[in-house]
Amino acid sequence: MAPYETDDSADTGERDELRAGRRRAARYIVPVTVVGVAAATIGLVPALADSGDPNLPKITAQQLIDKIAKSDVQQLSGTVKISTDLGLPNLGGLESSMLSGATKSGDGSSADPTTKLTELATGTHTLRVAADGPDKQKISLLENAAEYSLIHNGKDVWGYDSQSNEVYHGTAADSSKSDETRATPKGLTDEALKSVDATTSVTVDGTEHVAGRDAYKLLIKPKQSGTTVGTISIAVDSKTGLPLKFTLTPASGGAAVVDVGFTQLSLAKPAASTFDFKTPKGAKVTTEDSAKKAAPDHSGKPGRLGKPGKSGGDLGKGPDGLTVLGKGWNSIATFDTGGQGVPSGSASGGGDLGGVISSLGDKVKGTFGSGTVFSTRLINALVTDDGKVYVGAVTKSALVKAADAAK
Missing domain, CATH: 2.50.20.10 (Lipoprotein localisation LolA/LolB/LppX)
Structure with missing residues (x-):
């Protein structure tokens, strides 16, 4: 915190x-x-x-x-x-x-x-x-x-x-x-x-x-x-x-x-x-032990992230060096999934899940390109269309500025 x-x-x-x-x-x-x-x-x-x-x-x-x-x-x-x-x-x-x-x-x-x-x-x-x-x-x-x-x-x-x-x-x-x-x-x-x-x-x-x-x-x-x-x-x-x-x-x-x-x-x-x-x-x-053996292979699925600045677990193709931008309450964690951004209904093979996920966020654009912001009353996350993620207890505009600055 x-x-x-x-x-x-x-x-x-x-x-x-x-x-x-x-x-x-x-x-x-x-x-x-x-x-x-x-x-x-x-x-x-x-x-x-x-x-x-x-x-x-x-x-x-x-x-x-x-x-x-x-x-x-x-x-x-x-x-x-x-x-x-x-x-x-x-x-x-x-x-x-x-x-x-x-x-x-x-x-x-x-x-x-x-x-x-x-x-x-x-x-x-x-x-x-x-x-x-x-x-x-x-x-x-x-x-x-x-x-x-x-x-x-x-x-x-x-x-x-x-x-x-x-x-x-x-x-x-x-x-x-x-x-x-x-x-x-x-x-x-x-x-x-x-x-x-x-x-x-x-x-x-x-x-x-x-x-x-x-x-x-x-x-x-x-x-x-x-x-x-x-x-x-x-x-x-x-x-x-x-x-x-x-x-x-x-x-x-x-x-x-x-x-x-x-x-x-x-x-x-x-x-x-x-x-x-x-x-x-x-x-x-x-x-x-039995729960670990029964657990499915999580390759390509979200996993635990590494420490800031180090490679973490799988997320898409794996986050590329989780790092922290800014200081104090304005800190933003960012990493690269190594894949694409939020799938749409058509991008996910016509299924409903991709469309549902996409509809939960707000589309945004900036110097970084375009992406989707998922918001709660405390934590917000920006997922760019090229697979980069920015997360923090900051406003939507702060996430867009961070993504623009990192471009």
Whole structure:
């Protein structure tokens, strides 16, 4: 996520201390307090708040970041509300049908966290969370007449989907699963506090009650124009320094894009049985190894991207050197797919899929040529007709300018 700095009134010494506090915060962020989904593109409904703001001692942004750095909450249980409003188009059930078809064809398990937790990327959801140190965490996604649970206990990671009665068994060393423990206020705060520079203002914006606890509000604002990010507000527990709520509001205004918050929270040690798992009778079990063997060949299909400036995984013919343009909140990731741009209905053999994909974007032209911009309320992407991609939390015009400058 984009870097930040303290408010303009802070002198050089204060900024240095703030940077040191930020580094300590990132270093000591307690992974057991985070529940994960991809991307930092998750929205959440505001946590239930008591009426009236608490009267707390005044604190500076630097001191509040230091409080987060010193936070050492290892044990907790509670309920987290998640609601996403990215402004994505309605695909009429197309996505769920494709996922269902992949599962039925043996390409995956409905209990695999990488599949199941993508549901958090849209709509409103309720999670029950529990943690007891770095080796024991549990997340339960509550659904209509069903429940999905993800349990980490020692070296084992279990996923269970009660609706399909399917089980997924992996190991804690599987990084693709650990990346998914990043969606509570603590995890998102960690991302927001990764670096410091002059592109952001950080201030304390009053106090509030969250899940029955008194909290300070840390406010992060980009100083740059052209970004789709408006503000990030983080409620920090006044006693423990634990982030209780994380809200990202877009520059365009309206409802929050991301708003993660505890509605209930206990810092007592959860019962040991909370993290036990026994395979239900008749359940279909998929192991991490068997899932990898059953996975289809992804040649020519989207894959994981490499680090900036290095060649990544397959995407079309493979991205050609993912790089980052610009700084701070105006950063734009760009790479070359090695192929063509967005297919039209005729270009995709007359099928409907190419036409549907093309219709979801806006056609644009510039010095770079022509292409299609796919927009959400936070992340926008330009795919040029010759296969180059520009992605960032920036406006459509910023993407076109970046493509023109790179021509």
